[in-house]
Amino acid sequence: MAFKVMLVYPNMRGMNMLPPAMGLLSAVLKRAGIEVRLFDTTYYQSVEGKEVDSDGSKSDRLMARPFQMPHEVTCKTSNCFTDFRAEVQRFLPDLIGLSCTEDMFKLGVKLLSQVRDLGIPTIAGGVFPTFAPDIVLNQPEIDIICRGEGEDALLALCQKMERGESYDHIANLWIKKPDGAVKKNATALIDMNANPLIDMSIFEEARFYRPMGGKVYKMFPVETFRGCPNTCAYCNSPSQVQFYRQETGHSYLRRKSFENLRRELKFYKDVMAAEYLYFWADTFLSWTERDFEEFCELYQEIRLPFWCQTRTETITKEKITKMKNIGCARMSFGIEHGNEQFRQKVLKRLTTNQMMLEKFRIIEESGIPFSVNNIIGFPHETRELAFDTVRFNRQINAWDRNAYPYSPFHGTPLREECERLGFITHADIAQSFVVDGSILDMPQFPRKEVNNLAKTFNMYVKFPESRWPQIRQGEAETEEGRKIYTALKEEFIAKFWSREPAAAAGEEG
């Protein structure tokens, strides 16, 4: 009988992005004859009594346009914990593999606790186990962690377990021993070009649909790069680059070969009937000039609309024109903070506002709709400084914009700063910035203020400044405040979301 692995993805509802890592791990295991099943919590209506809905909550706070999910997507009303136990008892896996980011960790552990009595070994991988191994291994529900890339490590673990051999020396694994000691192995990089195509068969059909700009498409993720060349202080990506450089002496930054990319793109187009693609790369346009040309040529064969995110520094008029011609339908950019000095000093993003405005103008002229990302509630930030972000956004004719409360993820320099300042302890686990808001208690910018400003951010950006006192009233968590907020929200949707951004610009303050 084949070795069996149950993968667990403790996602929150409405985080509709398909997890490519789950499909990739499944493909790697199945290629070696291992049986795989996925337990994914994305479409549970309610988890622990909380009706969390990430995409719904974005749209509720005017950060994404309202959308209607297609009939393929229905929510499960049953209890995810009892369902998980029943699923494990039916499948009887030899190993349970949890993959999670920090904000998904608590739910992941709670799921594992439902089946601990069955004596099945568990492994946790992903960004959080990589950067907070002590916290993760401290959980009695977790036996092994994978630090860094999991494709080779998970396969080797399964094969060793199946053969009844010791798995004490597998690279990337930290293993809890019966006496409480931890066997820590060295880190290794995988060859991403040796990876198979993502296994789509483990996902429910509902997972293929995602909203984009107010419409829902059958959409698939395409990995082009691993890693990001930039060094933003609040992000895990540079920490990954640094981690691998220190541990292996090699660069984590790698790109997929064009041969593999073509194979994958054709699979999504011809086999999966994709309507839209999203490129899963931290900074999409970090190609060399030659690679970018090659990509454009390759994509001529595909021509499906696509979304990507990149840094404004990578934009040129020539590149944007080419992107438009091959099917780029939407882009996203990080602004993160509107105060240039603050952005440079605290966030380590070295761009200037002037340069960003010039680049946004190029994108606007191309006609490609774009959205911008902002963050509120950084350490050292004040409400006044946050309004520099509001003011800067008012100068940019983005199709959509979001502003989420800052989340201090383990492994980032800003997390360390938060701990140093006493806003948080090392053991505190960051939660979903989309649904749960800020977890920092900062005297100069209290959590409530941060969350309320994030909620009204788009109103401050789009309505004339003369309306700001009214919006301030709408921030209040009182009956009157909620009434004002609802009225402003309705006005916002009618005024700004019923037309293209260029047409709406004249109505801004």
Ligand code: SF4
């Ligand atoms: S550009 Fe984006 S992915 Fe890269 S380090 Fe900055 S925030 Fe992270």
